[in-house]
Amino acid sequence: MCVLLAYEAPADSMIVRLSTAFSNDDVLEIHILFHELITDAFRNGYASGNIWQNYLTHFILTNENFFSLACERRDPPQDSLRDIALHDFEVFMRLFTLDNEHMRYIDRFTGHERNNSPVCEISKAIAESHSARKVYDIVTNFYRRHGTGIYALHKAFRLDGENIAPVANENVGEMRLDDIIGYDIQKSELRANTEAFLAGRPANNVLLYGDGGTGKSTSVKALLNEYCDEGLRVIEIFRHQFKDILRISESLRRRNYKFILFIDDLSFEEDESEYKYLKAVIEGGIEIRPENMLVYATSNRRHLVREIWSDRDDMEHNGDIHRSDTVEEKLSLSSRFGIALNYSSPAREMYHEIVRRLAEKAGLDVPEDELIAGSDRWEIRHGGKTGRAARQYVDYLMGTKD
Numbered sequence: 001m002c003v004l005l006a007y008e009a010p011a012d013s014m015i016v017r018l019s020t021a022f023s024n025d026d027v028l029e030i031h032i033l034f035h036e037l038i039t040d041a042f043r044n045g046y047a048s049g050n051i052w053q054n055y056l057t058h059f060i061l062t063n064e065n066f067f068s069l070a071c072e073r074r075d076p077p078q079d080s081l082r083d084i085a086l087h088d089f090e091v092f093m094r095l096f097t098l099d100n101e102h103m104r105y106i107d108r109f110t111g112h113e114r115n116n117s118p119v120c121e122i123s124k125a126i127a128e129s130h131s132a133r134k135v136y137d138i139v140t141n142f143y144r145r146h147g148t149g150i151y152a153l154h155k156a157f158r159l160d161g162e163n164i165a166p167v168a169n170e171n172v173g174e175m176r177l178d179d180i181i182g183y184d185i186q187k188s189e190l191r192a193n194t195e196a197f198l199a200g201r202p203a204n205n206v207l208l209y210g211d212g213g214t215g216k217s218t219s220v221k222a223l224l225n226e227y228c229d230e231g232l233r234v235i236e237i238f239r240h241q242f243k244d245i246l247r248i249s250e251s252l253r254r255r256n257y258k259f260i261l262f263i264d265d266l267s268f269e270e271d272e273s274e275y276k277y278l279k280a281v282i283e284g285g286i287e288i289r290p291e292n293m294l295v296y297a298t299s300n301r302r303h304l305v306r307e308i309w310s311d312r313d314d315m316e317h318n319g320d321i322h323r324s325d326t327v328e329e330k331l332s333l334s335s336r337f338g339i340a341l342n343y344s345s346p347a348r349e350m351y352h353e354i355v356r357r358l359a360e361k362a363g364l365d366v367p368e369d370e371l372i373a374g375s376d377r378w379e380i381r382h383g384g385k386t387g388r389a390a391r392q393y394v395d396y397l398m399g400t401k402d
Contacts, residue, residue: 014040014055015095022100030102037106045168046119050127051106056096057123060139064149071143072256089132089139096126117153118146147231151257155228156221157235159244164235164251177222180215181354181387186341187219193339194223197294198230198258204338205282205295207266213388214343216298217264224260234260242277249281253290263297282336297337351375351385358394366397 014033021029037055041047046054067085070077077085125138146152154166177187190206197203208216224234237245245261252259263278282295346354355375359366366374378393379385 015059019095019098022098022102027102034102034106044119045117046123048120049123052098052103053096053127054119054123056092057126058117058119058153060092061119061122061142061152062149068143068148071140072147073254074144074256086132086136089135093132093135118142119153147256151233151255155224155233157233159235159237159241159248162244164248167236172221172224174225175218175222176226177219180218180222181357182346182350183215183219183343186343189339189341190219190223194227194232198227198232200291203294205336206297207337207340208296208298208343209301209340210343211345211384211386212300213383213386214345215387216343218387219343220260220262220296220298231257232260233257234262236262236264239263239266245277245281249290249293252293255292257292259290259293261293261295263295266297266299267301279336295337345385346387348385351379351390354387354390355393358390359397362394362398364394364397364401371397 014036017029018033020026021033037051038047041051041054044058046058048054067077067081070081122138122142126135129135129138142152150157150164150166154169156167156169156172157164158167159165177191180187186208193203193206208219210216220234224232235248237248248261278295281289345351352372352375355371356368359371364371374397375390375393378396379389382389382392
């Protein structure tokens with residue numbers, strides 16, 4: 001049995017169950033397990049080639065243990081740990097090359113080119129290696145380049161109950177900052193701050209505020225697509241989950257990635273107090289924020305927390321200085337974002353340019369005067385001049401094109 005790779009697997013694990021079924025020649029159980037194996041392969045994006053070997057490869061790449069985490073941190077493993085790992089890889093190779101007459105059902109999945117997970121590439125390299133020492137080199141090089149666990153194979157995540165759950169890479173899209181038309185100053189500041197963060201230099205939490213549909217959330221997703229290969233990961237947090245932020249940040253502290261906690265459409269009403277959890281983790285709690293974590297938030301409100309006139313009832317005046325504790329507490333949240341970027345609705349000329357560029361990218365053959373006139377009518381009926389309105393208008397034209 002393996003020491004590090006968790007092949008001290010529980011009795012209900014796929015590996016133990018399949019080995020037992022092969023030993024007993026239990027055909028029904030074997031086919032039930034093959035069904036589970038195929039389902040897992042499609043779910044995790046490696047349904048191409050030998051999915052048994054892909055399953056084992058996925059397992060070993062995402063297994064967090066002393067050895068894989070040391071490789072992720074680029075700490076040279078001690079000799080004793082390296083010897084244990086080599087022993088584990090020998091056991092792994094015996095499982096990897098398992099030969100059974102029933103394997104013919106699953107040893108060649110073809111026609112699923114969309115499953116382009118690095119699991120398939122590493123699995124093929126392992127199959128061609130023929131030695132535990134070569135497998136050791138292949139897998140440890142992967143750990144050092146990409147890390148281990150769920151963060152090695154995914155770039156975006158959400159909090160699901162108490163667990164951090166991956167978002168399928170294809171669901172994040174391929175948007176880049178250059179695909180966002182306009183907002184050049186905002187994009188430049190986002191790039192500079194994120195690159196400083198990735199380089200280990202001082203960087204700030206960022207608030208992207210302004211009108212709806214102007215590209216605030218898209219800018220954060222575009223950053224992720226541009227810098228994920230440099231170790232950037234994004235975890236989306238919803239407002240009702242703020243009480244879990246401290247727990248999440250502690251779990252990220254010792255990982256060799258750079259994490260952005262992304263909060264979309266952040267705002268609070270006057271009777272809500274969840275913002276105090278966010279204030280504590282950004283700055284001001286007893287524990288300092290992990291150096292490998294920043295908070296990027298979007299909001300339609302510059303000051304995030306709705307301020308009402310009754311908040312000013314206890315206000316004192318000393319020249320132009322406000323001394324209302326209530327007002328100051330609410331405004332202090334937005335002040336904890338070191339960078340605040342305004343995304344306002346574009347001017348009419350820029351709105352027209354966005355429409356033209358999107359139409360050109362979509363391959364629409366529409367006379368320019370007709371395109372622009374239609375976009376003006378559209379924005380009047382659909383919430384104003386925004387990138388979102390321009391996108392919806394072009395999608396409408398695409399959908400009605402003969």
